Amino acid sequence: MLSLIRRYKVINTIGTLKITKLLSSTSTDDDIEFRVLQLMPPEKKIVSKRQQTVTEENILTKLRNEIPNQDWQTIWPAARSFHPDIVPFPLQQGYKNKEGVHPGKHGNAELLKIPNFLHLTPPIVKRHCEALKKFCTKWPEQLETDEACVKHFPVEVITSDYCYSSPTIREPLARIVSLRVKLSSLHLDTHAKDKILRLLGDRYNPETGMITIIADRCPTRKQNLDYAKYLLTALYHVSWRFEPWEMEKSAVDMEYYDWDKSKSRESLTSMYSWPSTPTDSSYEYIPHATEYKIAVSDLINKGEDLDSLNKYKQAVKSVLNLKFDDTVE
Amino acid sequence: MSLIPYMRSIFQISQNNVTRRHLHISTVLNKSRAGRYRPKPKIVQALTYEMANPPHYIASRKSWNSWNTSNVKDGNRPSETLVEDLFIRNFIQGTWHGLFLSEIIIKRQHNIIRIAGIINRKMMPGQIHFLIGYTEQLLSYWLHCPIRMELSSVPSKDVVYKYI
Numbered sequence: 001m002l003s004l005i006r007r008y009k010v011i012n013t014i015g016t017l018k019i020t021k022l023l024s025s026t027s028t029d030d031d032i033e034f035r036v037l038q039l040m041p042p043e044k045k046i047v048s049k050r051q052q053t054v055t056e057e058n059i060l061t062k063l064r065n066e067i068p069n070q071d072w073q074t075i076w077p078a079a080r081s082f083h084p085d086i087v088p089f090p091l092q093q094g095y096k097n098k099e100g101v102h103p104g105k106h107g108n109a110e111l112l113k114i115p116n117f118l119h120l121t122p123p124i125v126k127r128h129c130e131a132l133k134k135f136c137t138k139w140p141e142q143l144e145t146d147e148a149c150v151k152h153f154p155v156e157v158i159t160s161d162y163c164y165s166s167p168t169i170r171e172p173l174a175r176i177v178s179l180r181v182k183l184s185s186l187h188l189d190t191h192a193k194d195k196i197l198r199l200l201g202d203r204y205n206p207e208t209g210m211i212t213i214i215a216d217r218c219p220t221r222k223q224n225l226d227y228a229k230y231l232l233t234a235l236y237h238v239s240w241r242f243e244p245w246e247m248e249k250s251a252v253d254m255e256y257y258d259w260d261k262s263k264s265r266e267s268l269t270s271m272y273s274w275p276s277t278p279t280d281s282s283y284e285y286i287p288h289a290t291e292y293k294i295a296v297s298d299l300i301n302k303g304e305d306l307d308s309l310n311k312y313k314q315a316v317k318s319v320l321n322l323k324f325d326d327t328v329e
Numbered sequence: 330m331s332l333i334p335y336m337r338s339i340f341q342i343s344q345n346n347v348t349r350r351h352l353h354i355s356t357v358l359n360k361s362r363a364g365r366y367r368p369k370p371k372i373v374q375a376l377t378y379e380m381a382n383p384p385h386y387i388a389s390r391k392s393w394n395s396w397n398t399s400n401v402k403d404g405n406r407p408s409e410t411l412v413e414d415l416f417i418r419n420f421i422q423g424t425w426h427g428l429f430l431s432e433i434i435i436k437r438q439h440n441i442i443r444i445a446g447i448i449n450r451k452m453m454p455g456q457i458h459f460l461i462g463y464t465e466q467l468l469s470y471w472l473h474c475p476i477r478m479e480l481s482s483v484p485s486k487d488v489v490y491k492y493i
Binding site: 079080081082083084085094095097098103106107108109110112113114115163164165166167168169171173 | 377378379381382386390391392393394396397398399403404405406409410430431432434436437438439440443445446447472473474477479481483487488490491
């Protein structure tokens with residue numbers, strides 16, 4: 001059993017051998033006295049098991065005394081199960097028995113079960129960091145803040161790696177790639193933005209303004225990443241393209257109320273220039289027309305409530321030049 | 330045709346057997362016995378910490394003998410891990426016969442399998458070294474992954490937690 005520990009500490013076994021020799025040869029050393037005639041041969045001393053355990057204990061105590069002076073990294077270089085003869089400090093683990101004694105570190109299976117971090121003590125972690133430092137590059141100065149990072153690297157790719165305690169390194173969930181980009185970082189005009197939002201559907205989050213594309217249909221991560229990048233490129237270019245059928249969009253198909261193209265504007269201009277018909281469709285010369293435009297758009301786009309209705313009432317009154325007190329009604 | 334009068338009595342017997350149902354109904358014995366050690370008359374039992382704590386103390390007073398991620402949610406290969414652990418336990422019980430004082434603890438860390446335990450000091454170090462190498466080598470061939478035997482040795486009485 002001694003040599004189990006030998007890989008951490010070479011034990012001077014010669015010393016223990018000498019001790020046992022001395023024990024057995026004490027009777028032959030005395031030359032001064034008369035030699036005794038021994039008719040019966042002297043009894044051979046049987047080295048009892050008790051003595052063996054004593055020397056074993058001696059060696060173990062010697063080892064335990066020497067371990068604190070050694071470098072801990074050489075004693076415990078990597079993760080391994082707990083070993084009571086190597087760990088120099090006293091430990092207890094487990095519920096106390098009827099005598100009120102907690103199990104100590106020797107012969108304690110609970111200490112073997114739990115994972116330990118004795119190979120990752122703070123000085124050793126520091127040493128690991130020092131050793132890894134030469135492989136690291138300096139953080140670029142232009143990317144000090146988060147805003148700068150987002151500005152220069154708008155695309156964010158999220159993947160997951162899985163660690164299992166099993167011989168296989170394959171995990172099907174690791175193939176999923178999600179690509180996130182802010183809509184504002186894409187260069188889009190009004191038409192393209194409207195079109196990209198229609199194409200994206202629920203992949204666009206209006207609260208954060210983020211586009212999230214999740215690709216999981218291919219078997220490997222690289223294929224999925226390529227596919228997500230392709231999707232983003234295709235989205236961008238398709239949204240810029242103006243298809244001929246998009247010309248057929250009428251006022252009914254509009255997703256919001258556009259006053260400039262509405263009947264309300266036509267009526268306002270024709271009313272203002274009555275009885276002659278308006279020559280052009282400009283409305284800037286009509287007093288309070290802008291106020292009226294905003295009030296009507298808000299009323300239809302944002303829905304009817306007390307504020308928008310009051311605003312609309314004021315706008316109509318000022319456009320029609322109805323200047324009487326509010327109290328009359 | 331002359332057989333029928335004789336057959337009639339046989340039919341009656343079998344009918345009686347069908348009508349009489351051999352079912353006993355009594356209260357159910359809901360007693361947990363597994364993993365619990367009870368005192369025996371005239372025999373003093375020395376229990377280790379593992380034996381002294383019944384199974385419902387797992388995770389509070391004692392921990393598991395197998396450590397792996399197979400049984401976490403969405404963990405992979407749970408059945409394979411279980412069968413492998415059973416195989417390792419059987420193999421070690423046979424190879425290290427009467428040497429283990431504790432249960433065989435199997436801890437998995439990525440693809441490494443760490444087999445820990447406490448053994449007694451009945452064998453010479455040379456033999457123990459041979460057994461460690463033999464076990465590690467054979468198990469790594471069978472399970473296709475590195476195996477580590479991490480043993481500590483104590484005198485037999487050191488693992489005794491209490492006597493009943």
